[in-house]
Amino acid sequence: MDRVFKYISRYWVFVLMAVILLFIQAMCELTLPDYMSDIINTGVINSDINFILDTGKKMLIISLIGTLCSISVGYFASRVAARTSRDLRSDVFRKVQSFSNEEFDKFSTASLITRTTNDITQIQSLIVMMVRLLFYAPILGIGGTIKAVSSSLSLSRMIVLSLIVIFMFIIFIFVVAMPKMKMVQTLIDRLNLVSRENLEGMLVIRAFNTQKFEAERFNKANKELTNTNLFVNRVMTIMMPTMTLIMNITIVLIVWFGAKQISKLDIDIGTMMAFMQYAIQIISAFLMLSVMFIMIPRAAVSANRIKEVLDMKPSIRDKKHTLIYDENFDPDVEFKNVSFTYPEGKGHVLENVSFTAKKHQTTAIIGATGCGKSTVINLLMRFYDVSDGQILIDGKDIRDVDRQELRSKIGYVPQKSILFSGNIRSNLYYADKNSTFENIQKAADIAQATEFIESKPETYDAPIAQGGTNVSGGQKQRLSIARALVKNAPIYIFDDSFSALDLNTDKKLRAALKSETGDSTILLVAQRVGTIMNADQIIVLDKGRIVGKGTHKELMKNCMVYREIALSQMSKEELDQCLE
């Protein structure tokens, strides 16, 4: 919670205003019973209507001031809470953006969403309560106690008794409900996770007819959350009526003992009436504090979850003094004895990988699934850092270079094409918002996307749905290739980016790429031999090790793994034909 208090302290002026107003409000509340006592003792007993009306007017004005203060406090409390949660949300968002893949692997996406939304809402509700009650309740409670004791010490014992009972009851509630309250956020995480998987995997779920299984999975998560919430709410539901009951019993006891004292002429009726109101104020103050202290642990769990995100040190960070590439940038990429193990993984995924991808050349990487092709790309993009060895670009270790600078030199097409909601134009300008439309058109041309873009009535303004669900897999790939090409980067990475293209488009695209991006270094990961066989250099990976390096012809002669892959996809005659 201390982290949250730091955020709140930015708005100390509003908090101070609220505290001043709360003080005035509490003072107003505390003086009202005195006037009530005067009305009874002087006005009612002496049948003095004018006194009753005058005092009534004063009470009305005091009530009005109290109400105005209360409204203003509500305004300040909401302002502090809303601004604090806005700051928290943007800091969490910014932090998450700085995460490398390692941190994403640690927190699930569902959990990060719950932390940014639901957890911060919990804190926001607590802040509103805290600003309103944390100062008000003690002022009211202490003020009420002073007034009650000074009006009747003997009746004050009733209040002490009642507070002891309430205190024990609250401890009971605390012990019973707290463990469940703390579980709620984790259960929301779980429900989010199942919902996300269900919505994202809807097609697979339908294809495999697993709706029933998924419904059961969802119901289980939903039921657990509902039951926990129900339990907590039931406990909270019995809390208020029980408290009211205790308060009413206290009032009855005050009236009973008070009546006896009135008959003995120890106190007058007005004092007893005022005392009753003080008792209500003291008990209410106690109730307000208890409700707040019950809310605090749940919000503390949320605050802790947010702190975990904010305190997470990204495993990949730029060095204090980073290098910048100059205008003589040489886009040669060199892997020098690179080995890599995933943070949560066991054993090397890449072992002693060394090769150089030269400018003006296409370097292809091929190998069986899971052999480490995408890992090579992930390391080059610095989504992860190498465990051993070095990756050099322009002769500089990429760990010494500013990450933004590094990535500005690379046009990257990921294995899974990702488009953003908007339209085709906004997705292509995503790479460079200052690009010219001619450049955009050229990129679309190279990516073989022009034909399908222009077949749409809105052409470049054709809408793209969230996740690019309203275009085909091949069209999505072409748009994401075009987006990378808009950058006019000195290095291009295509991570299995042609897999959804038909062979003809694949061929045309590669030809256009070669003629238009001739000066760049191209790294091409592929599963299809047809896609890479004309590359200047082919790296063959097998279980994270390089087992072959050379041109298609050379590898067909001297690399068994490559030959097996090639022959499993095409006949020898076809392969020879393709090369001619």
Ligand SMILES: Nc1ncnc2c1ncn2[C@@H]1O[C@H](COP(=O)(O)OP(=O)(O)OP(=O)(O)O)[C@@H](O)[C@H]1O
């Ligand atoms: N985030 C991760 N954490 C732990 N292990 C991982 C992670 N990502 C990949 N791996 C493992 O690393 C190995 C190499 O994965 P990689 O994605 O590089 O293979 P690939 O050759 O690109 O496969 P494909 O052709 O199927 O895309 C695999 O065994 C995979 O299970």
